[in-house]
Amino acid sequence: MNRIAFSRKLIVCLITGLVVGASFRRLTSRFIGHGVTLPLVSLLAYVLLIAFLLTAVVWNYRERRRPASSQGWLQVIQGILLYTLAIDLCTFGWNKVYHLQMVVPLGQLDIPFSALSGEELTWAYFGWSYPYMVAIAIMQMTCALLLLGRRTRMLGLIMIVPVLLNIILIDTFYQMPPGVLLHASILMAGVTYLLMTLYQPLAEFFLRRDWLPVGTGWKAPVKWLLRAGVAVIPFVLNATYDYPNYHPELTGKYVVRQLSINHIPCGPPATGDSMLTKVFMDLGNDFVLEFNDWRRRYIGTYDYRPQDGHLSARWRYPAGVHEPFSGTLRPDAQKGTWRFQGILGSDTVEMQLVKVKR
Structure with missing residues (x-):
């Protein structure tokens, strides 16, 4: 025993x-x-x-x-x-x-x-x-x-x-x-x-069941329908939600390569330079240009037309910045890279954007 x-x-x-x-x-x-x-x-x-x-x-x-x-x-x-x-x-x-x-x-x-x-x-x-x-x-x-x-x-x-x-x-x-x-x-x-x-x-x-509260008296099919609704209703709401990733092919972080300003090629930036080095295209069409340091950024919202590749941005940070940014963005030869030609402020800009994997 x-x-x-x-x-x-x-x-x-x-x-x-x-x-x-x-x-x-x-x-x-x-x-x-x-x-x-x-x-x-x-x-x-x-x-x-x-x-x-x-x-x-x-x-x-x-x-x-x-x-x-x-x-x-x-x-x-x-x-x-x-x-x-x-x-x-x-x-x-x-x-x-x-x-x-x-x-x-x-x-x-x-x-x-x-x-x-x-x-x-x-x-x-x-x-x-x-x-x-x-x-x-x-x-x-x-x-x-x-x-x-x-x-x-x-x-x-x-x-x-x-x-x-x-x-x-x-x-x-x-x-x-x-x-x-x-x-x-x-x-x-x-x-x-x-x-x-x-x-x-x-x-x-x-x-154990004997201490549970007494049921409502509803029939089993009604109970199961209500229980299923707990899982199905939130799923349907999320599945039909207009997710703000409007351009998933663009969303990501990019490193700027082959930068030319006013048709003059720019070399690698030195410490302290304010050269454009990174571009971020995010959810809700958020758009960020970073100039060699995370403290030097333009932050705004971009518009993109896939039909003709037109890309433009409106800035909301820093306050008072109204430099125009617009041009054409098209896929480059290599997967994950894009080619931009356009203007930033009063300068013409041409650059390659290379997507960075997380």
Whole structure:
């Protein structure tokens, strides 16, 4: 009656070993890393994992001799798993409070936005607001403390799932280092296992019907129609919306090449020159000319006639700028390039626009 299948022993020991090893590696490399090499820390983490796997074998052997002790082994290993998860989550919280997470080197903050990696963009965005960091830290530490109470454990596990899921999605789609994603996935595996041990109370809470409010009495087809409307109506509204990408073939960032002003070819701009270097054609027909520096820009709205390639722009920034910009824009020989001939102010302009991939 007190026996536990070896597969269950192996699963709990494997997950606990992964969580303990990953947390040991992260905490040791950050806080006790002076004089300790990373390969040595990783080796010790693997030793911990192997030790827990061997524990499953010893546990199974001891169970044959004393079946009554099996539940005690299970409680101890689950307790180690819970405590390690709580320590790791709480440490993540204090990392944010003490500015040890979501930090971008100051020198990178002046790099153009489009040149930053997904990891740098993520840290710069989240780290911009210290109160937000503290709020996330408080949530993580609260979940960690809830895990340690028998009555609050289920609530803590439920609360930590969306936090970890959000971290995993960010790590995946913003191209964080693989180790970061692996660590979050291991923590999620530990939380998932602990939730599965609480299947009965979870099913009782989420699937029980007797405490739900009484229905309206509508027939099933009406209910299903209303439910379908929740998904279909917003979809139809968005699908029929006049999306402001009026000229998708033009939308993008362009680098100016082969620039000629008044039929005189211009060489590469030197530092401080106000030569036209970039062109942006955006949603809503927004149009930007950049003159060798992001602080020197004309911003306005363009009109484009695909029939004859006529392109013109009206400026709204800087205030008081009324220099005419108009001409002909046609596709060039190479894909993603365009050739413009026209006027800017009192000068004739000819240039090649080369589209920059994101």
